[in-house]
Amino acid sequence: MRAYVPSYELISTVSLSEVLDVLAQNLGVWKPFAGGTDLMVLLEAGKLTHKNYVNIWNLKELRGIEVADNYVTLGALTTYTEVQEHPVLRDEFPMLCQAAGETGGIAIQNRGTLGGNVVNASPAADSPPALLAYDAELELISQTGERRIPYANFHRGYKQMDIRPDELLRAIRLPRMPKPLTHYYHKVGTRKAQAISKVCFAAVGQVTDNRISHIRIALGSVAPIPIRCQQTEAVLLNQTVNDQTIGNAAGSLAAEIAPIDDIRSTRDYRLQVSLNLLQDFLRNLDS
Amino acid sequence: MERLLDVLREQLRLTGTKEGCGEGECGACTVLIDGRIVNSCLVPVAQVEGCEIKTIEGIAISETQLHAVQQAFIECGGAQCGICTPGMVIAAVDLLEKNPNPTEAEIRNGLAGNLCRCTGYMKIFESVVRACEG
Numbered sequence: 001m002r003a004y005v006p007s008y009e010l011i012s013t014v015s016l017s018e019v020l021d022v023l024a025q026n027l028g029v030w031k032p033f034a035g036g037t038d039l040m041v042l043l044e045a046g047k048l049t050h051k052n053y054v055n056i057w058n059l060k061e062l063r064g065i066e067v068a069d070n071y072v073t074l075g076a077l078t079t080y081t082e083v084q085e086h087p088v089l090r091d092e093f094p095m096l097c098q099a100a101g102e103t104g105g106i107a108i109q110n111r112g113t114l115g116g117n118v119v120n121a122s123p124a125a126d127s128p129p130a131l132l133a134y135d136a137e138l139e140l141i142s143q144t145g146e147r148r149i150p151y152a153n154f155h156r157g158y159k160q161m162d163i164r165p166d167e168l169l170r171a172i173r174l175p176r177m178p179k180p181l182t183h184y185y186h187k188v189g190t191r192k193a194q195a196i197s198k199v200c201f202a203a204v205g206q207v208t209d210n211r212i213s214h215i216r217i218a219l220g221s222v223a224p225i226p227i228r229c230q231q232t233e234a235v236l237l238n239q240t241v242n243d244q245t246i247g248n249a250a251g252s253l254a255a256e257i258a259p260i261d262d263i264r265s266t267r268d269y270r271l272q273v274s275l276n277l278l279q280d281f282l283r284n285l286d287s
Numbered sequence: 288m289e290r291l292l293d294v295l296r297e298q299l300r301l302t303g304t305k306e307g308c309g310e311g312e313c314g315a316c317t318v319l320i321d322g323r324i325v326n327s328c329l330v331p332v333a334q335v336e337g338c339e340i341k342t343i344e345g346i347a348i349s350e351t352q353l354h355a356v357q358q359a360f361i362e363c364g365g366a367q368c369g370i371c372t373p374g375m376v377i378a379a380v381d382l383l384e385k386n387p388n389p390t391e392a393e394i395r396n397g398l399a400g401n402l403c404r405c406t407g408y409m410k411i412f413e414s415v416v417r418a419c420e421g
Binding site for chain 1: 288289290310311312325330334397400401402
């Protein structure tokens with residue numbers, strides 16, 4: 001049932017410093033509110049337990065995509081549409097653009113933000129596996145300063161994150177990778193659009209002199225968090241792609257992920273599809 | 288935290304914008320904010336201060352001339368019960384403004400966020416094709 005709307009508060013500010021003041025002075029009382037594509041769904045369902053929000057949608061400091069020699073930095077309020085429209089992202093980070101294009105329909109993509117997708121911390125979100133495979137870093141800002149952390153260390157458990165109540169996710173940094181990589185992104189859902197993933201698989205790799213010289217594998221919807229599979233990567237690094245290597249990697253991946261039965265799919269289906277996608281990725285990498 | 292959808296329908300009496308699912312799945316409440324389509328059920332009205340909002344009431348060319356997409360929906364039977372129609376029309380208008388000659392796949396993608404429970408998808412699809420031809 002729909003929530004009683006007057007019991008909620010959404011305050012507006014004019015600047016980043018003002019938002020950081022609000023977050024710091026009343027620790028845990030106010031939470032940031034960006035594009036609303038997750039929070040408003042909970043509100044309508046009567047499941048939005050937190051009541052007080054500070055609007056950050058208007059903050060210029062959290063917008064824009066900057067391209068430097070070694071990094072592309074995306075403001076946390078970058079929308080899925082802006083991700084898809086950016087020429088450098090399309091060229092160098094195609095999995096992120098594909099993820100953005102497969103998140104909801106266009107109306108959602110115009111409003112939903114990459115930063116929101118990260119801090120909403122859904123294990124079924126579509127952009128986190130791509131961000132993990134691209135070695136993304138997060139820039140967190142508070143009154144006391146900024147800190148930068150690897151995204152792979154951010155999710156600590158289901159909806160548990162390395163972010164303090166006084167901190168705001170300011171930007172997401174992607175290291176540019178000049179080497180020619182195979183990018184492999186596959187979302188498996190009930191239908192082609194507007195579906196939440198049953199399994200989401202993102203991987204990049206490179207084969208040099210017949211051996212795997214670079215590899216990143218990350219999945220969504222198969223663990224309590226978006227998961228980067230570093231054990232499986234270690235099994236594959238410096239190996240030649242053949243049936244034995246694929247078998248070893250499959251064994252590792254099966255042990256590394258923890259899919260469950262829920263309303264969208266089953267443990268067994270998710271496990272099998274994850275292994276099929278791993279195999280397909282490795283065959284692509286080899287060819 | 289009041290929704291843009293409720294302000295449009297209940298305070299401004301612009302009831303052309305419909306509520307379907309109320310959770311951003313069906314697209315019945317689609318409107319344009321500063322030229323981009325959004326689900327008005329997911330937008331708090333506090334976030335649209337100073338923005339230009341266009342609803343289905345603002346799509347026709349004039350009081351006597353419909354938009355080509357609206358005309359095509361009539362000619363091709365693109366509307367059945369009518370609840371999804373305002374959102375479908377706005378999504379199609381947005382698509383054609385950005386891409387006047389879309390491929391079949393681009394039309395399908397452009398309408399992917401709009402659900403029709405009468406399942407009249409082919410008539411809707413044909414309406415958009417007709418609007419492109421017109």
